[in-house]
Amino acid sequence: MVVCGDGGLAHRLAAELRGVYGEQVTLVVPPSARGVRRPVVGRARATTAALLDRMVNAAVSRTGGNGSGVVGGGEAEGTVRLLETAGEPAEELLAEAGVDRAAALALVYDDDETNIRAALTARRINPRLRLVLRLYNRRLGQHIEALLDQTAALATGSDEGLETSTTVLSDADTAAPALAATALVGTSKVVQTDGLMLRAVERRPPGPGEVADPGLFTLALLSATSNDPAGADGSEGSGEQAPQLLPDAAAVAAATGRGTVVLEQVSFAGPPQPVARAGVPTFASLFSRRLRWSLAGIGGCVVALAVALMLVTGDPPLHATYVTLLDLFAINDPASDDASGRQILQLLSGFVGLLLLPVLLAAVLEALGTFRTASAVRKPPRGLGGHVVLLGLGKIGTRVLTRLREMGIPVVCVESDPEARGIATARRLRVPVVLGDVTQEGVLEAAKIHRAHSLLALTSADTTNLEAVLYARSVRPDLRVVLRLYDDDFATAVYRTLRAAHPLALTRSRSVSHLAAPAFAGAMMGRQILGAIPVERRVLLFAAVDVAGHPRLEGRTVGEAFRPGAWRVLALDTSSSGGGPGTAPGAGPRPSALVWELPPTYVLAPGDRVVLAATRRGLAELLGRRGRRRTATP
Numbered sequence: 001m002v003v004c005g006d007g008g009l010a011h012r013l014a015a016e017l018r019g020v021y022g023e024q025v026t027l028v029v030p031p032s033a034r035g036v037r038r039p040v041v042g043r044a045r046a047t048t049a050a051l052l053d054r055m056v057n058a059a060v061s062r063t064g065g066n067g068s069g070v071v072g073g074g075e076a077e078g079t080v081r082l083l084e085t086a087g088e089p090a091e092e093l094l095a096e097a098g099v100d101r102a103a104a105l106a107l108v109y110d111d112d113e114t115n116i117r118a119a120l121t122a123r124r125i126n127p128r129l130r131l132v133l134r135l136y137n138r139r140l141g142q143h144i145e146a147l148l149d150q151t152a153a154l155a156t157g158s159d160e161g162l163e164t165s166t167t168v169l170s171d172a173d174t175a176a177p178a179l180a181a182t183a184l185v186g187t188s189k190v191v192q193t194d195g196l197m198l199r200a201v202e203r204r205p206p207g208p209g210e211v212a213d214p215g216l217f218t219l220a221l222l223s224a225t226s227n228d229p230a231g232a233d234g235s236e237g238s239g240e241q242a243p244q245l246l247p248d249a250a251a252v253a254a255a256t257g258r259g260t261v262v263l264e265q266v267s268f269a270g271p272p273q274p275v276a277r278a279g280v281p282t283f284a285s286l287f288s289r290r291l292r293w294s295l296a297g298i299g300g301c302v303v304a305l306a307v308a309l310m311l312v313t314g315d316p317p318l319h320a321t322y323v324t325l326l327d328l329f330a331i332n333d334p335a336s337d338d339a340s341g342r343q344i345l346q347l348l349s350g351f352v353g354l355l356l357l358p359v360l361l362a363a364v365l366e367a368l369g370t371f372r373t374a375s376a377v378r379k380p381p382r383g384l385g386g387h388v389v390l391l392g393l394g395k396i397g398t399r400v401l402t403r404l405r406e407m408g409i410p411v412v413c414v415e416s417d418p419e420a421r422g423i424a425t426a427r428r429l430r431v432p433v434v435l436g437d438v439t440q441e442g443v444l445e446a447a448k449i450h451r452a453h454s455l456l457a458l459t460s461a462d463t464t465n466l467e468a469v470l471y472a473r474s475v476r477p478d479l480r481v482v483l484r485l486y487d488d489d490f491a492t493a494v495y496r497t498l499r500a501a502h503p504l505a506l507t508r509s510r511s512v513s514h515l516a517a518p519a520f521a522g523a524m525m526g527r528q529i530l531g532a533i534p535v536e537r538r539v540l541l542f543a544a545v546d547v548a549g550h551p552r553l554e555g556r557t558v559g560e561a562f563r564p565g566a567w568r569v570l571a572l573d574t575s576s577s578g579g580g581p582g583t584a585p586g587a588g589p590r591p592s593a594l595v596w597e598l599p600p601t602y603v604l605a606p607g608d609r610v611v612l613a614a615t616r617r618g619l620a621e622l623l624g625r626r627g628r629r630r631t632a633t634p
Contacts, residue, residue, distance in 0.1 A: 001524055002097045004028040004089045004118065005108035008486045009134070009171055009520070012513040013106055016521040018080050021620045026081045026097045028089065089118040094125060104130035104524040108171075112137055116144055119166075123148050127155030131166045132523045136395050141168035167523040171516035176399035178515050178534035180407070182482045182508045183388055183454040200533050205257045217570060218252050219613060220245045220535040222259035243536050245615050248564040261535055263570070263613075291366060294359045301352045302328065305345060312341040328353040380412045380432040385451035387412055391438050391468055392459035393422025396484060396512060400458060405429050412447045414438050438468045444475065454480035454506075462486060466494065473502055480506040486513065515539065518616045525623055530611070541614050544573060545622075548606040552622055559600030566618030571596045573609040 001023045003014045014027040085093055089107070099105055099122050107115040107122075112135050119133050131148060135141040148166040181202065200219055221244040244251060252260070302324060309320040326332035327349030335346045387410035390401055397413070398421060404411050413426050413433045426433050436443040438459070449455065455472050457465035462485050469481045481498070485491040491509035498507040515532070518539045522529040530542040547553045553561050553569075562568050572595040594611065604610065614622060 001025045002028065002094075002099055002102045002105045003108065004094075004097070004106065005134075006030050007108070007110055008511075008513040009108045009516060010106075012517040013108060013520050013524075014080050016517045016616070017524065020616050021521065021525060021623070024079050024081075026083055026102070028083045028085060028093065028097050031084045031086055088114055089121070091121050091125065094118065094122055099129060100126050102126070102129060104132065104526070106132040106134075106520055106524055108134040108520065112140070119144070119148060123151050123155075127152045128165075130524065130526055132520055133166070133168045134171060134520070135168050136170055136172060138170065138173070141170070144168060167529065169516075169520055169523060169529075170399075171512055171520075172395040172399040174519050174532055175396060175510070175512045175515040176403050179396070179456065179458065179482060179484065179510055180400050180403040181534070182510060183404075183456050183480065200261050200263055203260050203262055205259055217263040217568070217613075218247060218260055219263055219533070219540060220261040221247050221251065221255045222261065223536060243538060244565065245535060245538060245540055246563075246565055246568045246613060246618075248562070251564070261533070261540075288366060291359070291362055295363065298352060298356050298359060305349050305352065309342070309345050312339070312345065324349055328356065378427075378430060378432045380434065380446065380448050384410065384412065384432075384448050386410065386453045387448065387451075389414065389444070389447045389449055389452045389455045389472075391415075391455070391457045391465065392484075393420045393426060393433075394458070394460055395421065397456075397458040398422035398425050400456065401425060401429070401431065405431065412452070414443060414447050439464060439471075444468065444472055449479070450475055452476070452479065454482065456482050456484075458484040462490070469498070473498070473505070477502055478505045481508070483509040485509055485511055521616070522619055525619070539616060541616065541619055542570075542611065543614060543619065544609060544611050547604045547608040547610060550622065553604050553610070554606055556604055557600060558598045558602050558604065561604060563618065565615065567612050567614035567622055569598065569604070569610050569612050571611040572598055572602075573611060 001017050003010050003017070003025060005011075005013070006029065010027065010029055014025045017023040017025045083097055087093065089109075094105075105119075105122050107118050109115050109118075115133050115135060119131055122129055122131065133141070133144065135144065145166045145168045152165050202222070223243045244255070247255070302321075305328075306317070306321040306324045309315060309324055310317060313320070315323065323332065324345075327346045330350055330353055332346070335342045388404060390397060390404070390411055390413045393401065393413055393415040397415075401411060401413060401422060402425065411431050413422070413431055415423065415433060415435060416437045418435055423433065434443060434446045436446070438444060449472050455469065457468050459465055459468075465483045465485065469483055472479055472481060483491065483494060485494060491511050491514075495507055495509040498505075498509075515534055518541055519529050519532040522532075522541050522543060530544060533540045533542070545553070552563070558569050574595060
């Protein structure tokens with residue numbers, strides 16, 4: 001396995017491949033620049049490199065001259081070879097890393113163009129190479145994936161097994177559901193790939209007399225302290241207190257008083273919903289609330305004056321309204337010869353007309369201002385409360401913002417860069433944005449932090465996130481906060497300290513590389529990874545696997561193939577076979593479909609393809625690669 005990158009995800013991915021799957025890995029990274037502490041990337045490199053050293057349990061031994069080194073060695077499960085280079089992954093560098101004889105290559109640079117250029121070069125060097133690319137642009141990623149697969153098919157003269165030859169993933173898309181769900185309680189987590197939508201819902205324990213809906217499958221049991229502010233956050237629990245992934249029926253029945261993650265709904269996603277036109281405000285947004293109330297009050301006065309004129313003069317309703325409007329706009333003849341009641345009504349109509357003129361002028365100016373600023377960011381409304389304050393509109397923040405708006409959650413964003421990539425998304429979604437440095441006094445107050453439900457600190461700087469959270473806690477000690485931190489160990493340390501300082505407030509800390517690495521590692525192992533669903537601080541993978549060649553699946557029933565805590569068969573893909581429970585022999589191929597709720601007695605045939613949920617170590621064990629050293633080609 002070859003991993004090329006310039007951030008924390010590359011180090012985490014290499015550690016995942018070696019520590020979980022027991023693979024031999026070549027890690028290609030820029031030099032560490034020991035004399036300079038680089039912002040963000042330097043910290044990510046240092047922390048994840050330390051994690052890598054702990055996982056491989058070996059020292060770094062340097063080799064001379066070429067800037068390469070070897071991490072680990074001597075253990076049968078795999079080694080990590082570190083190759084440092086200051087240049088981009090050109091053909092010479094990829095050849096030195098052994099791409100020509102590698103099984104898989106992961107390109108996880110922060111720049112999409114760098115990853116695409118390296119992928120095209122690697123496909124030319126080794127057409128059979130399994131490629132995993134990190135791309136933020138999803139539409140471009142689909143085209144690149146199809147292009148690289150087509151190139152491999154033409155170069156090898158075969159299209160067998162090419163469905164997993166190229167996989168395009170995004171760490172932002174992988175981590176966004178976890179970060180969005182952490183800020184809320186009882187939210188659903190969705191994995192969507194190629195039209196397949198898996199929806200996992202986090203449910204609270206049923207109350208007295210309530211019966212919990214089991215859904216399709218119980219994917220996990222949450223830790224006993226998952227909703228306790230002073231409790232352990234998943235990975236810190238142990239034994240019965242820790243979350244249990246893929247529990248069996250007995251464990252679910254015995255786990256009373258614990259929340260669950262249930263696979264509630266499975267369907268094929270339809271066409272995307274049309275996006276609202278940006279820059280065109282709705283009619284209600286043209287005028288402020290005060291102006292609307294003023295117009296409504298004047299309208300009520302006009303109606304009251306018209307009714308009074310009907311009662312005084314006996315005119316019909318239409319004529320009385322017409323005369324009232326003439327008096328209102330001062331274009332009627334004076335009622336000097338009429339009765340005193342008519343004269344009083346005319347004076348009142350003129351007075352209301354005087355009030356109407358500034359209101360109409362304000363309406364015109366406000367409407368023009370609304371159209372002029374429709375392309376600008378909105379300001380938080382005065383009475384806003386119960387919202388989520390989102391710090392940072394970079395790659396991760398933009399994806400999280402989209403997720404929150406899809407769930408209908410009110411959001412106020414804070415961003416220091418007016419040219420950030422998420423500003424356009426916030427403008428399109430009509431989300432209020434406060435432009436300013438979150439570390440400056442008054443910025444969080446402008447985002448209504450004192451009335452917010454939770455705070456999501458997702459900027460690219462750990463110190464900025466931590467400073468913002470500490471300041472927010474000084475304003476609201478009971479505020480629910482979620483921090484994005486690069487290193488998972490640092491995130492755990494911050495979580496423990498904040499929990500001890502504020503025992504009555506919910507605190508969560510997350511590492512994006514920790515959430516994204518399992519999906520990238522699974523894709524490198526050659527399985528069609530549909531996505532990953534976070535369960536507290538753990539990860540549950542969804543994958544499409546061919547039964548043939550897997551002794552733990554082939555020839556076994558669905559019940560026998562279920563391994564509690566490791567993997568579970570969820571559905572049978574009948575798109576490439578004529579099978580499936582209840583299918584008549586010789587019926588021919590069926591259209592793409594998934595058979596859910598398979599009977600436990602259904603026997604998995606070699607030609608079947610199944611969708612399963614698995615833990616990281618469970619997937620590694622199912623692939624049968626742990627404990628086996630790969631022999632390098634001379």
